Amino acid sequence: MTTAGYYAAVDWxxxxxxxxxxxxxxxxxxxxxxxxGMTTAAKTGFHKVLDGHLAAVSAPPHLPIIICxxxxxxxxxxEAGYIETPAPLxxxxxxxxxxxxxxxxxxxxxxxxxxxxxxxxxxxGEETQLLGAVALLGSGRHLVCMPGTHSKWVRLAAxxxxxxxxxxxxxxxxxxxxxxxxxxxxxxxxxxxxDSSAFAEAVSHARHNPALATNLLFSVRAGQLLxxxxxxxxxxxxxxxxxxxxxxxxxSGFGPRESVCLVGSGALGRLYRTALEGQGLNVxxxxxxxxxxxxxxxxxxSIWPL
Amino acid sequence: MTTAGYYAAVDWxxxxxxxxxxxxxxxxxxxxxxxxGMTTAAKTGFHKVLDGHLAAVSAPPHLPIIICxxxxxxxxxxEAGYIETPAPLxxxxxxxxxxxxxxxxxxxxxxxxxxxxxxxxxxxGEETQLLGAVALLGSGRHLVCMPGTHSKWVRLAAxxxxxxxxxxxxxxxxxxxxxxxxxxxxxxxxxxxxDSSAFAEAVSHARHNPALATNLLFSVRAGQLLxxxxxxxxxxxxxxxxxxxxxxxxxSGFGPRESVCLVGSGALGRLYRTALEGQGLNVxxxxxxxxxxxxxxxxxxSIWPL
Numbered sequence: 001m002t003t004a005g006y007y008a009a010v011d012w013x014x015x016x017x018x019x020x021x022x023x024x025x026x027x028x029x030x031x032x033x034x035x036x037g038m039t040t041a042a043k044t045g046f047h048k049v050l051d052g053h054l055a056a057v058s059a060p061p062h063l064p065i066i067i068c069x070x071x072x073x074x075x076x077x078x079e080a081g082y083i084e085t086p087a088p089l090x091x092x093x094x095x096x097x098x099x100x101x102x103x104x105x106x107x108x109x110x111x112x113x114x115x116x117x118x119x120x121x122x123x124x125g126e127e128t129q130l131l132g133a134v135a136l137l138g139s140g141r142h143l144v145c146m147p148g149t150h151s152k153w154v155r156l157a158a159x160x161x162x163x164x165x166x167x168x169x170x171x172x173x174x175x176x177x178x179x180x181x182x183x184x185x186x187x188x189x190x191x192x193x194x195d196s197s198a199f200a201e202a203v204s205h206a207r208h209n210p211a212l213a214t215n216l217l218f219s220v221r222a223g224q225l226l227x228x229x230x231x232x233x234x235x236x237x238x239x240x241x242x243x244x245x246x247x248x249x250x251x252s253g254f255g256p257r258e259s260v261c262l263v264g265s266g267a268l269g270r271l272y273r274t275a276l277e278g279q280g281l282n283v284x285x286x287x288x289x290x291x292x293x294x295x296x297x298x299x300x301x302s303i304w305p306l
Numbered sequence: 307m308t309t310a311g312y313y314a315a316v317d318w319x320x321x322x323x324x325x326x327x328x329x330x331x332x333x334x335x336x337x338x339x340x341x342x343g344m345t346t347a348a349k350t351g352f353h354k355v356l357d358g359h360l361a362a363v364s365a366p367p368h369l370p371i372i373i374c375x376x377x378x379x380x381x382x383x384x385e386a387g388y389i390e391t392p393a394p395l396x397x398x399x400x401x402x403x404x405x406x407x408x409x410x411x412x413x414x415x416x417x418x419x420x421x422x423x424x425x426x427x428x429x430x431g432e433e434t435q436l437l438g439a440v441a442l443l444g445s446g447r448h449l450v451c452m453p454g455t456h457s458k459w460v461r462l463a464a465x466x467x468x469x470x471x472x473x474x475x476x477x478x479x480x481x482x483x484x485x486x487x488x489x490x491x492x493x494x495x496x497x498x499x500x501d502s503s504a505f506a507e508a509v510s511h512a513r514h515n516p517a518l519a520t521n522l523l524f525s526v527r528a529g530q531l532l533x534x535x536x537x538x539x540x541x542x543x544x545x546x547x548x549x550x551x552x553x554x555x556x557x558s559g560f561g562p563r564e565s566v567c568l569v570g571s572g573a574l575g576r577l578y579r580t581a582l583e584g585q586g587l588n589v590x591x592x593x594x595x596x597x598x599x600x601x602x603x604x605x606x607x608s609i610w611p612l
Contacts, residue, residue, distance in 0.1 A: 074531070082532075113532055118507065119521075120528040150487075150524060166524040168486065175481040180474065181456075201424065211516035211554035215425075218456060218472040222426040225380070226388075226419055248517035 005029050007064045007304060008054065009296035012046075012071035013037050013125055014149070019053050020293060021063070024306060028293075030057040038070035046077035047102065064105040066300045068292065069125035072097070072108040082113035082122060087161040089131045092295075093302035109299055112161055121166050125292070126152045126263075132294030133263050133286045134159050143254055146263045146288070147243075147272045149174075153250040165253050167246040170268075173239060176217065182238060185224040189231035194270050198233040202240025203247070203275045210248040216241045243275045257281065263288050311335050313370045313610060314360065315602035318352075318377035319343050319431055320455070325359050326599060327369070330612060334599075336363040344376035352383035353408065370411040372606045374598065375431035378403070378414040388419035388428060393467040395437045398601075399608035415605055418467055427472050431598070432458045432569075438600030439569050439592045440465050449560055452569045452594070453549075453578045455480075459556040471559050473552040476574075479545060482523065488544060491530040495537035500576050504539040508546025509553070509581045516554040522547045549581045563587065569594050 005021040012018075015037035021030040032053045041049045050065070072080030080097045096107040111124035126146050133144065134156065144154040149170040155162045177186050192199060206213050220237050223229035229237075251257065259282035264272055269285065276283045311327040318324075321343035327336040338359045347355045356371070378386030386403045402413040417430035432452050439450065440462065450460040455476040461468045483492050498505060512519050526543050529535035535543075557563065565588035570578055575591065582589045 113528075115532055117533070119511075119525045120532045121521075121525060122528045122531055165518070165521045166528070168482075168520045168524050171486045172482070172520060172523075175485040176474075176478070179481040179485045180477045205425075209558065210519070211551065211558045212471075213516070213519070213555070214474045214478060214548075214551060215427075215471045215555055215559070217478075218474050219425045219427060222419075222428045222472070225428055226421055226426045227423070242520075245517065245520060249519070249521055252515065252517045253521070 004060065005063055006306070007066055007300045008059060009293060009300065010050070010065060010067040010071070011125065011128075011292045011296070012041070012067050012069040012076075014039055014070050017041070017049065017053070019057075021057055021059060022297060022300070026297065032056060038073060038076050041071070041077070042075055046071060050106075062104055064107070064300070064304055066096070066107050066109070066296050066303065068109040068128035068296060068299075072111065073124055076108075078108060080108040080110045082111045083127070085112060085114045085161050085163055087112050087127070089127070089134060089159050089161065092127055092131055093299035096299065096303060105304075107303060112164070114163060121164060123152050123164060123166065126154070127161070128295035128299065129263050129288060129291040130154060130156065130161065130295065131298050132291035132296070133261065135294050135298060136286050136291065137261055137284070142261045143250075143257050143259075144261045144263055145250065145272060145276065147268050151246055153254060155254055163254075165250065167249055169242045169246045173242050176242075177235070177238060181221050182217065182234070185220050185229065185234035186231050186238060189235050191267070192232040192236035192239070194267075194274055196233070196236040199236035199240040199271075200274070200278050202237040203244035203278055206241045206244030207248045207279055210245050210252075213241055213245045239271065240275070243272065247275060247279055259284065261286060263291050265289050310366065311369055312612070313372055313606045314365060315599060315606065316356070316371060316373040316375075316377070317431065317434075317598045317602070318347070318373055318375040318382075320345055320376045323347070323355065323359070325363075327363055327365060328599075328603060328606070332603065338362060344379060344382050347377070347383070348381055352377060356412075368410055370413070370606070370610055372402070372413050372415070372602050372609065374415040374434035374602060374605075378417065379430055382414075384414060386414040386416045388417045389433070391418060391420045391467050391469055393418050393433070395433070395440060395465050395467065398433055398437055399605035402605065402609060411610075413609060418470065420469060427470060429458050429470060429472065432460070433467070434601035434605065435569050435594060435597040436460060436462065436467065436601065437604050438597035438602070439567065441600050441604060442592050442597065443567060443590070448567045449556075449563050449565075450567045450569055451556065451578060451582065453574050457552055459560060461560055469560075471556065473555055475548045475552045479548050482548075483541070483544060487527050488523065488540070491526050491535065491540040492537050492544060495541050497573070498538040498542035498545070500573075500580055502539070502542040505542035505546040505577075506580070506584050508543040509550035509584055512547045512550025513554045513585055516551050516558075519547055519551045545577065546581070549578065553581060553585055565590065567592060569597050571595050
């Protein structure tokens, strides 16, 4: 495996680690993926985890490393701080922090913070996806949806993050499906079809009746008891209720929109696309993996210009 | 301990067991409380749990037993079915089922069901509280709030349940505070003051912006990171967000009201009273323990008239 390279880019989340070795021409020379996210690495050691992956791709000793995500959290490798909104994305690279006392140049990018006294918000990792997304989307005004454990909705204007809101959709889905009475209703189905009518109906109901969201959740259990609702439909309804509530919240917070830019990938990206289009929105999709790589590349090129 | 008696009344929930031996004059002759709810009793045996408590109060061999709650669920002792809405509360006693092949007269009261195809709902135990509450409230039209793991809001008219809605407020509070990122924010505080301004503000925000509920939840975490929000305030905000969302849903589902009857007790009852009064509602409180005992008594007197 050839591993001469310009730099290595790392997306280090709460529960996942991804590394790409990038050549001077921008090509991906090597890739690593593992479950050694912040939670694991905080126990086993961030440096050790990173070195293991670099050794596995025979990275040269002085290859510089650019990192985004939870490695920069207070519980991470080293706290990388926050840029406050309104936040020009161009500032991200300049606010990277360096890991001291290591034998190579390792930088961690900062997150973004909205220091509202009552309704504060933070992101860490998504700012780098946004930096990459604007390179793909072009400047201008965009409402961006970034689904996940903590979904982010972002108002972008002229490459600046004007404001953003986090919705706990993905984490609530996990907590509700595993740790409440609904666990019985969804047991036995790990997925559901993307064209599920139960999903579409729940999205629509929650989007138009957000106050009734937790009532809609309980109807999943009641449906199992009274109508024998199957596990796949139950899971679809739970997912649709939470995603519909998120869409209602984002559109109430940022005002009604005609189009939205979806930074997603895989099954979750397809699900959000279905949900958003079902609510009459024009959806422009940016692949989340491409976006984070583009953002890390933009930062690396700014820090280590060729 | 004197245990001659008219009957024993049992409120058998998911996670709790309560028994009262009632005399012919309505006096409570003995009382037992334990954590042997349905979940435990389904493993150890319902008959055995009940017999243990009856022996502990030296109940006479032929004392009849009236039971409400999850003992009548499909996963309970014996399924007691549902009365469908609109449901006259007077029918509850007549629809009790008897436990077969036991040496005393043991009856379990049915639950209520709303067999809407898309948004079905069920209750089990609360119907008996309602039966008792109307004896205390008088007939007429009432909007009743019954807080708990699965809070119930009920529209009563002329001793009939016209409709009801369940909100998963209590269970969501447990799941979110234990199994999400907010567990860090609330760790170290088991309670918060009832006059907490963080609670009141969160109730109000969620009641008026229900679509932003899961965004409000995440702000609890962000507040800890950015402003050092303490655990008690974080817990208050989480609780307020979920209760405010419930109030928003109930008032959107049943229409705006000026007054509400709160069937509650203890700290949770006080919290809901604060929340409801903070939203400008007149609150009439019925003690939940008294209500369930009054409901079980009404059913017992109907089944075993003196």
